[in-house]
Amino acid sequence: MATVYKLHPENPQGRKVETIAAALRQGAVALYPTDTVYAIGCDLNHKGAVQRVRQLKQLANEKPLTFLCASLSNIADYAIVSDGAYRLIRRLIPGPFTFLLPATRQVPRLVMSPKRRTTGIRVPNHAPCLALVESLNNPVISTSALTLLPDVGPGEAIDKMVMFDTLEKLVDIIVDDDQPLGYEVSTILDMEGEAPLIVRQGLGWQTALDWGAQPV
Secondary structure (H helix, E strand, O other), X not given: OOEEEEOOOOOXXXXXXXXXXXHHHOOOOEEEOOOOOOXXXXXXXXXXXXXXXXXXXXXXXXXXXXXXXXXXXXXXHHEOOOHHHHHHHHHHOOOOEEEEEEEOOXXXXXXXXXXXXXXXXXXXXXXXXXXXXXXXXXXXXXXXXXXXXXXXXXXXXXXXXXXXXXXXXXXXXXXXXXXXXXXOOEEEXXXXXXXXXXXXXXXXXXXXXXXXXXXX
């Protein structure tokens, strides 16, 4: 059964954050809130935990996994960021945006797209997420947990306690920030070309459009 940690949504308790980070370093898989939807995640650099996440989501190895970083400088450690991409990302983070970028050698093969060698990176506008990434000192895998819930249609309301009860045997840690569930996904921006492309419209897509991103 998963251990539940309640974190303050604006000022997450440091000791609890450190405890969660320590568990992630040892290979724990967590169910946790973001600024979009609840996510399933783990330490980017723990191969066994990443494989567990893939198995939970039934994702083939060629399907890239998104992960969370704490800042633009962290993004530059894991992705090749052009001058144009840098300017746009700087305006949009932290926020509900996933950036598809060429991966550096620091990104594990199990996480990136093997054919395109790209990776998806986010800097969420969510204090518990940022505190956890900073405490772990590694990016955290982030893939939607909503798709693991049976018989949930698009836009259908979900009780958070029901979600916890449904998924508690699949994860080691549940993080509760005492906030309502989010249902809208992030906006995905393909940053590989000369012009950033909005390949999925989610939260904040109009803002990305205003700053120069182009619809597909």
